[in-house]
Amino acid sequence: MPYIDTLLKLDEIAVGESRCVKLGDAQVGLFHREEGLFAIDNLCPHRGAPLHDGFVSDGQVTCPWHQWQFQLDDGICRNIPKVRVATYAVEVRDGSIWIDLEQEGAKQS
Numbered sequence: 001m002p003y004i005d006t007l008l009k010l011d012e013i014a015v016g017e018s019r020c021v022k023l024g025d026a027q028v029g030l031f032h033r034e035e036g037l038f039a040i041d042n043l044c045p046h047r048g049a050p051l052h053d054g055f056v057s058d059g060q061v062t063c064p065w066h067q068w069q070f071q072l073d074d075g076i077c078r079n080i081p082k083v084r085v086a087t088y089a090v091e092v093r094d095g096s097i098w099i100d101l102e103q104e105g106a107k108q109s
């Protein structure tokens with residue numbers, strides 16, 4: 001599947017901020033960190049909390065409901081390593097953020 005334009009500009013999401021981006025039926029958590037952009041499945045696999053609302057530190061997001069922690073780069077749950085959320089490839093094209101839902105890889109510098 002080709003990259004999809006999120007209709008979000010890079011300068012609309014400051015470093016340290018996150019967004020929920022809806023692409024078709026998918027909800028993607030988009031995180032802008034010093035290390036780059038990370039895109040993951042936004043729904044926590046435990047009970048479906050919106051991960052983009054979680055606290056981010058040390059490359060991981062903490063679920064706002066029950067505090068499971070997910071690594072932004074590979075989606076692995078720090079609490080239960082066999083659990084993970086999908087990660088997606090991100091590109092910035094002419095200042096706009098594009099995401100490929102079929103390609104793994106959460107970060108774009």
Ligand code: FES
Binds near residue numbers: 045048065067068
């Ligand atoms: S909904 Fe995320 S840890 Fe429970």
